[in-house]
Structure formats: C-alpha cells, structure tokens
Amino acid sequence: MTHVDASSGDRLALATLVQYRMTTTEQMHRVIATQVRIEQTRRRLAKLRDEGLVERITLPRAGRLRVWFPTRYGVQIASEWPELRGVRPSKTASDPTAARLRVGHTLTVAETALAFLEDARRRGELCRPLDWMPEVYHPLGSGEAVIPDALMFYRSGSEDGGSMLRAFVEVDRATMGPERLAAKLTAYARLHRYVPVPIARHRLAGQEPPQEEWRKRYPLFPRLLFVLDGTGPTGVATRIEALRAAAAAPALSGLLRDVPVLAAPLADLLQHGPSAPVWHPVQDSDGHVSWSQSRHL
Template sequence: MLYQHRLVSTGQLHRLFTPHARRPVYLRQQLNQLRADGLIDATTRRSTRRGRAEHLWYVTAHGADAVAHDPTIPQRGYRITPQTAASQLQDHTLMVVDTGVVFVEWARRLGHECSPLDWVPEIAHRIRDGESRGLDDAFMIPDAVLRYTHTSQTGRRRMLSYFIEVDRATMQTSRLAAKLAAYARYQTYIPSTGLRGRRSSREAWRDHYPAFPRLLIVLAGASDRVLANRIQDLRALAAADPRVAQLTAGVTTLQLLQAKGPFAPVVTPLAGAPASTDAFLGPAGDTCA
C-alpha cells in the first residue's frame, strides 16, 4: 500500500485496514515493526484542525527494493525520499489518498468492490508521437486511475474506471484548461506504428481500458463559495473547447463524496445541463467502462 500510494497517514491506513477497531493499536504495532526493520519510515504533518502532529508513512529505499522483488506487484519508478515526504507535496498526495479512501469505504458500505490497491497514482498516458518538450507536452498524467466494481440490487455488476484529478483550488485556470485538453487528446489519440508514418487502426487507450474512463475532478481546500465558483469555471472551460465537451466528465468536492458517497447526486457534469448526477455520469442504462 505504501509503495503504491507513496505517502499515507496513520488515520488513512486505519480507515482502510482496521476500521472495525476503535483505536489503531495493532496497526501501529505493525507500522513500528516495519519501521524497526528499515522497510518504512515516517514524517509528520501538523494538523491545524486538531493541533497535533500526525504520522505520514512511506517506504524506504530498502522497503521499495523488497517490494520490487515480488513479480505480482506492478513496478513503480517513483521513489519517495524523506525530503519529498516532508515537502509541500504532502497535502496533494494525501488528498489523492483521501479520494481513494472514500471509494473503498463506500464500496464496503454498499456491497461493491474497491480495494486499497484499486487506484494507482500518476500513470503516464502518451498523447502525441515523436520528440517532445517534456512530460506535459507528450503525456497525460492523471492524479490517479481508479477501478471500481458496482453491484446493483438486482445483481448486475458494472466495472467502472476513472481518471481522478484532484484540485485544492490552487491551480490556475489556464493549467486546468490544459489538463482538460490533454484528456480530450488522449481520447482520440491514435499512435504511429513506426512503419513509414503509418497510424494504428485504433486509439491508444483501447490497449489499456475496455471503455474510455470517466473523468472525475475532486475539489477541496477552500470555502464552499470558492469551490462553487471553481465548478462554474471548469464548466466554462469545457464549454469553450468542443473536444473537452465530448468527455464523460464531472466535478464534485471531497466533502460531498465523504458525506454522501459517489453514487449519490453529488457530481456536476462538465458539459450539458448543470443538474447534479452521480459517479456514473450518464443514464442509468449506459454501458460499463
């Protein structure tokens, strides 16, 4: 879990692995043992809400090497260091984990399927051929790719996949517009085969997903008024770009997801009517993605 998600708080681990326990005593014992073995370490975050420090856990280089020897675990090139664990990236990383925790908790409550390993942060998806000026130019990198299996009351199972984009109301609208455009480019990107400039016969995403994932933008870190304005800005950006309007995409807040769950009417579509919907982002009878 720590290898895949980079930085996770004790509270988040407790909610994911030992929610039945009132206090995470056993969890802390295991964390302290792993720390004593040199496999993981911790930094702290000062909580302004509760006024006390909270441990944030991550794998050490030794721990990452140990995980990498397991052939069943997807390899992650990114290695977190004590410096990055203590850096200003804390809040964003933890918010991505918080979003995943919401889906796991509501899946548990509703009888659906979503495990602590069913989302993966920052998977790069190529969106153009040839040389590039950098990652922003050649790749679309969602904050996470999340998979979720929904089971209806009639027993119908639907395998859903999401591109998760989190925004703490700190990103400039121009950057948001560029990120939305990158998702739209990936939806239609057909890679070159390398044979005299010939193109593949299908879009690149079809090699990884049974249907193009829904895009869910999760907002936090500001007042309700600021977040409501942010949602209006995002809808305006989508309306200004016909390609973005073709995405199955919506925006919500972390607070709404936590309080009501992803399958309550807590999501505002990026395109079309602004009426609230749920994380299906479409008619009740649409196809699985």
C-alpha cells in the first residue's frame, strides 16, 4: 500500500483533492502551500500521480490548463482518514471523462472556497482547507435530501474571543433559470423545519419530543450564501430579485426569520473579499452587509 507522508504535505494535498473533487495546480498551491514556490506544489502533485493517487486532465483553453483529481485508489486511501469523515467519495470524479463533465462548476466552487480561505488568512481568522466541505448530505425523508455545493466552518475574530460560523454555500454559474435557483430556498426551508418521523408511534413518558434533523449537527442553522457567477451585473440583479420574490412565500417565513440568506457576485468576493459588505440580504431589498456580521438569531 502507498504510504502518504503527512509531514511533507502530501496527505493534505490528497485530502484536499478528495474533498474539493478537483483543482488546478494554482488553486492547490493557494490552498496548501503559499509559503513555498509553486514548483514545489507541481512536484508534489506529480509524485502523487506517480504513486497512482491522483490523475490530471489538460484543458485546451487558458494555455492548456492542468486540472487534478483523485483516482479511485486515492479516494480509497484518503477516505480512511478521520479528517475526511463525512465526505461522500462516490461523488468524486475519478476518471478523465467524469472530470471533464464536472470541471466548470467544480473549479468555480474551489475558487469560491479560496476567496474565503484567503480572506481568513488576511484577517487573522480561521478557515482551514478542510473546513470547506462540498456536497454534504442532509436528508429530508422519503429519499430526498438537500446537498449544498459546500458547507463551510469559519471562526471569526480571535481564537479566544471569536465565534464559530457555519454556512451553506450555493454557487450558481447561470446554468439554470432564476426560478430554479430561487426554488432552492424552498428546499432549505424544508430542511429548516424537517423533523424525522419516529419509528415508534407512541412516545414514552418523559421522552424528549422529536426535533429538527439539523439540530443533531449544528447549534444554529447555518447561514445560506448564494454566490453568483457566469453573468454580468444585469444577470446578477435578475437572480437576486428572483430570490427576493421567492422569499415572499409564507412557507419560507420560518427560515427567513431565523437564518441570514445572502447573495453576492463571485467577482465582488474575489475583488473585495467575502468579509466586505458585498452581500445582498434576500430578506431586505436595501443595503449590503458582510456575511459574517449579518444577524443570526
């Protein structure tokens, strides 16, 4: 069996690829190794490839861009590590054809992750590479589920006096209509109020009543962030208005009362940083806010 050397950073590189699904060489370098030259990251990825743990495709655009992804063997090795508990290996593209079909959206999600990771580093806050968890499964019963593009853990402020923030992140590249994007609000509202049906029909005396499924994982329901890409300012405005129109539905009142729901263009996150007041509150048609300072009851 291949030995992945934790001290060299090989383990973090493989874990990141398994968790993020795929990255470019430059994205991987920015995630794990900004303190060294990018050539070292290239050598590390080449070494993992020689060991059969990762593979790559080359995109014809952008100067024959190299995109890396884990092999089935790499997924098998990394999935046994405790830091990847909860990752869904079956969703990882592990052959060139699958990688090419998913590359556009997956690289955009990775770039969104980097916006938060790099902003946290600049601010002296804490968001580590594996604090960004794509496609975490949240059941709704009857085989249905909410699967956000990513679940993010982020500690704001100082390590002693800060607070842990959690967010569901949906990255929209304008590949679906505004109405389908807005319909995701309904799914999150269902998750917010979903209580599993107990197996026993009669509750015993003194037994705690059933509670919402999400409370088993989170002390507060995570913020919901929509990151918009693939269109100009007019398209972004149209999508935000669609989200606001959907928010008027009575079925969403519980979610919107308790949970900040925000939308921002990816271009603004990359230019100003996610902590800047670039986010449009879906519940409020006026003003811009920082995602981490938005009110959470």
